[in-house]
Amino acid sequence: MKRNARRQKITGFLMVLPLLIVFLGLTIYPFAYMIYMSFHRYTLASWEKPEFIGFKNYQDIWQDRTARSSVDFTVLLLVTAVPLEILLGIGIAFLLRDFFGERVFRSVLLVPMMVPAVVAGIAWKMLYNFDFGPMNYFLSIFGFPKISWLGTQFFSRLGVILIDVWQWTPFVFLVLYAGLQSIPREVVEASLVDGASGLSALRYIELPLLRPLIWVVLVIRVIDALKIFDVVYMVTFGGPGSATHSYSFYIYKVGISFGWDIGYASALSIILLLAITILTNVLIRTVRLRETLEL
Amino acid sequence: MRKTVLMVVLLGIVLLMAQVGQAAQLVVWSSPDNADAIHELAQNFMQKYPEVSIEVTPLSWEVLYPRILQDLTAGAGSFDVTTWDLMTAGAIAPGMLDLDAFAKEHPELVDPNFDDQDFISTARYVYGFWKDKRIGYPFYGAAMFFFYRKDLFNDPGLQEKFRAKYGRELAVPRNWQEAKEVAEFFTKKFNPDSPTEYGIALMFPRTHTLFYMFLNFFGPYRRSAEGVNKFGQVDLDWGDYFTADGKPAFNSEEGVKALQDMIDLMKYAPDPLGSDYGETLEAFSKGMVAMIPQWTACLASWKESPQLQPFEEKVGVAVMPGGSPVSGGWGLGINANSKNQEWAFRFIQYATGKEGDKLQWLKYRIGPTRKSVIDDPEVKADSPWLAEAYVQSLEGASHRPRIPEEPKLEDVLVGTLSEILLGQRPNSIETLNEVARDWEKVLGR
Numbered sequence: 001m002k003r004n005a006r007r008q009k010i011t012g013f014l015m016v017l018p019l020l021i022v023f024l025g026l027t028i029y030p031f032a033y034m035i036y037m038s039f040h041r042y043t044l045a046s047w048e049k050p051e052f053i054g055f056k057n058y059q060d061i062w063q064d065r066t067a068r069s070s071v072d073f074t075v076l077l078l079v080t081a082v083p084l085e086i087l088l089g090i091g092i093a094f095l096l097r098d099f100f101g102e103r104v105f106r107s108v109l110l111v112p113m114m115v116p117a118v119v120a121g122i123a124w125k126m127l128y129n130f131d132f133g134p135m136n137y138f139l140s141i142f143g144f145p146k147i148s149w150l151g152t153q154f155f156s157r158l159g160v161i162l163i164d165v166w167q168w169t170p171f172v173f174l175v176l177y178a179g180l181q182s183i184p185r186e187v188v189e190a191s192l193v194d195g196a197s198g199l200s201a202l203r204y205i206e207l208p209l210l211r212p213l214i215w216v217v218l219v220i221r222v223i224d225a226l227k228i229f230d231v232v233y234m235v236t237f238g239g240p241g242s243a244t245h246s247y248s249f250y251i252y253k254v255g256i257s258f259g260w261d262i263g264y265a266s267a268l269s270i271i272l273l274l275a276i277t278i279l280t281n282v283l284i285r286t287v288r289l290r291e292t293l294e295l
Numbered sequence: 296m297r298k299t300v301l302m303v304v305l306l307g308i309v310l311l312m313a314q315v316g317q318a319a320q321l322v323v324w325s326s327p328d329n330a331d332a333i334h335e336l337a338q339n340f341m342q343k344y345p346e347v348s349i350e351v352t353p354l355s356w357e358v359l360y361p362r363i364l365q366d367l368t369a370g371a372g373s374f375d376v377t378t379w380d381l382m383t384a385g386a387i388a389p390g391m392l393d394l395d396a397f398a399k400e401h402p403e404l405v406d407p408n409f410d411d412q413d414f415i416s417t418a419r420y421v422y423g424f425w426k427d428k429r430i431g432y433p434f435y436g437a438a439m440f441f442f443y444r445k446d447l448f449n450d451p452g453l454q455e456k457f458r459a460k461y462g463r464e465l466a467v468p469r470n471w472q473e474a475k476e477v478a479e480f481f482t483k484k485f486n487p488d489s490p491t492e493y494g495i496a497l498m499f500p501r502t503h504t505l506f507y508m509f510l511n512f513f514g515p516y517r518r519s520a521e522g523v524n525k526f527g528q529v530d531l532d533w534g535d536y537f538t539a540d541g542k543p544a545f546n547s548e549e550g551v552k553a554l555q556d557m558i559d560l561m562k563y564a565p566d567p568l569g570s571d572y573g574e575t576l577e578a579f580s581k582g583m584v585a586m587i588p589q590w591t592a593c594l595a596s597w598k599e600s601p602q603l604q605p606f607e608e609k610v611g612v613a614v615m616p617g618g619s620p621v622s623g624g625w626g627l628g629i630n631a632n633s634k635n636q637e638w639a640f641r642f643i644q645y646a647t648g649k650e651g652d653k654l655q656w657l658k659y660r661i662g663p664t665r666k667s668v669i670d671d672p673e674v675k676a677d678s679p680w681l682a683e684a685y686v687q688s689l690e691g692a693s694h695r696p697r698i699p700e701e702p703k704l705e706d707v708l709v710g711t712l713s714e715i716l717l718g719q720r721p722n723s724i725e726t727l728n729e730v731a732r733d734w735e736k737v738l739g740r
Contacts, residue, residue, distance in 0.1 A: 241720075
């Protein structure tokens with residue numbers, strides 16, 4: 001009996017082993033190496049071996065103006081685009097429910113999420129073109145002057161926020177719409193029979209039931225927004241000035257474009273990882289997500 | 296069924312043997328602007344030497360340099376031959392094959408008609424050497440040029456109006472002060488009679504473009520008699536951004552003046568901070584602007600533009616105002632870890648030889664690097680401006696640094712230049728001093 005249990009254990013372990021090896025090789029090892037490298041000076045372009053420098057890379061980050069301005073824009077995106085996406089996602093999910101042509105609208109709404117970020121970036125860059133772009137063309141129909149979407153601080157930031165909202169509101173909508181479908185109709189109908197208005201039912205019954213999903217979506221979007229890279233790379237390249245220079249984009253530039261400054265890029269990445277971990281944990285604790293989801 | 300399977304297996308074996316039978320397979324990495332020309336040269340080379348097969352892989356500028364560096368430092372040998380941007384010379388040099396040493400070891404492979412002394416002297420160094428090591432042969436010679444609407448500059452009506460307004464003849468600007476007047480004249484907002492919407496197309500985005508565009512404005516100050524007196528002669532490895540003793544030169548009165556020239560011109564350009572290569576190309580192609588600083592490669596697309604026909608009458612080429620345009624261009628070199636160095640050596644000699652250099656210019660507008668090609672009657676008939684403007688531009692060009700730290704220096708400066716142009720930071724020596732201090736840090740001083 002004992003031997004049988006042991007054999008089962010070994011078989012189980014052997015079955016999991018390939019996955020464990022892949023996980024160790026592709027996730028744990030690079031992560032550990034990144035931590036190790038963040039304490040070293042190592043730039044491929046210099047052709048020198050890694051040199052241990054302690055916390056120097058981390059100290060440099062606090063004095064790095066570009067890193068600071070990258071944090072500024074990333075935070076701006078976080079506090080503007082993410083709430084907008086959540087609000088719009090909730091609104092569209094409620095509006096579209098039981099709406100005529102629901103299926104068609106639902107499919108169309110999901111298109112932005114399915115477009116590869118690179119393609120979306122190229123398309124938006126064309127839309128924002130100063131002289132030939134459709135955005136300025138439509139504005140001119142209503143008598144507005146041409147806007148330099150990619151050449152001014154305000155509009156380039158607005159431009160990136162718009163793209164993010166366009167691309168990720170469908171994701172919020174999709175999750176919440178699915179959540180809405182799972183709310184038992186009888187509960188809502190019972191409240192209506194008891195004299196509640198449609199708005200009251202929405203406020204006191206449906207939204208509270210949707211809350212766990214809203215928090216989950218919020219956490220996912222916060223993590224994603226902190227990592228924004230593709231849109232910035234494709235549309236603004238961080239400019240003009242430091243207007244749209246996101247933190248992840250800066251890591252890419254330090255780690256790759258600058259000639260592979262592996263040490264400094266690793267330190268920047270660790271800081272981003274810590275920021276994401278702390279922020280999401282605070283968020284999870286604040287909204288008691290574990291209890292709500294019964295995890 | 297059995298027969299079919301047998302046939303397929305046999306075919307596979309035959310194909311495999313055919314592959315094995317070939318002497319060598321060269322992998323060539325190239326930037327997209329060089330790729331078409333290299334592809335044709337590779338086809339020609341393979342016809343000449345059927346025993347070799349060449350695969351050309353175009354990689355975008357942003358990807359190519361990091362990939363080369365990654366491969367060379369890892370010693371992977373994923374490519375045999377690559378085009379390399381002149382600015383990357385210092386960083387990639389340790390991993391590239393020393394061509395002079397290789398030629399000495401293999402005299403039988405040296406093409407007797409190669410004629411090394413035929414290269415324009417500046418091109419021979421900046422697209423070929425890092426210090427004393429020969430890491431490539433010049434492939435793509437480039438400096439920026441000043442393209443203008445020849446028909447508008449030759450229009451008697453416009454000439455008359457310009458004379459009345461500015462008290463001098465309408466002519467292609469020789470310096471940036473003159474360029475400001477001409478740009479104003481051709482901007483509808485400032486001159487409702489202007490035939491074009493804007494005077495000049497400028498690309499000042501926060502990319503590497505801004506790093507070279509700034510040199511078109513700073514170069515003339517740096518290379519003037521006063522500039523040379525103050526900063527010393529330009530070192531071809533450290534470039535015009537530095538003094539002769541390797542200190543930053545742009546954090547000076549001259550740097551501030553150059554930036555002011557850029558700021559002054561911005562009001563005559565369509566969306567300069569939001570435009571890059573493609574946008575400015577389009578603006579000139581559509582006839583929206585009268586002047587544009589650009590590379591020669593754009594000529595090929597402009598030749599097709601309906602708004603610029605007849606092309607020879609409508610588009611003129613001149614040396615950049617100030618006379619010190621920024622240099623660009625590419626060398627063609629061999630990976631020190633290549634397993635096919637002999638064939639690679641033969642190929643790069645062919646591609647950078649007289650025949651290849653001429654074909655590249657006539658068909659793909661890839662700037663020649665050989666004197667004999669510029670003097671070639673067919674080339675002269677095709678591009679009469681080449682002999683004067685091209686050689687003058689290349690010989691008098693301003694250079695970006697070619698040292699290994701160049702990419703990082705570039706991003707540090709571009710960030711601040713872009714902030715100054717946007718008005719986020721003041722255009723002052725103090726602002727530029729901050730960048731200079733960052734540069735010193737990057738250089739480990």
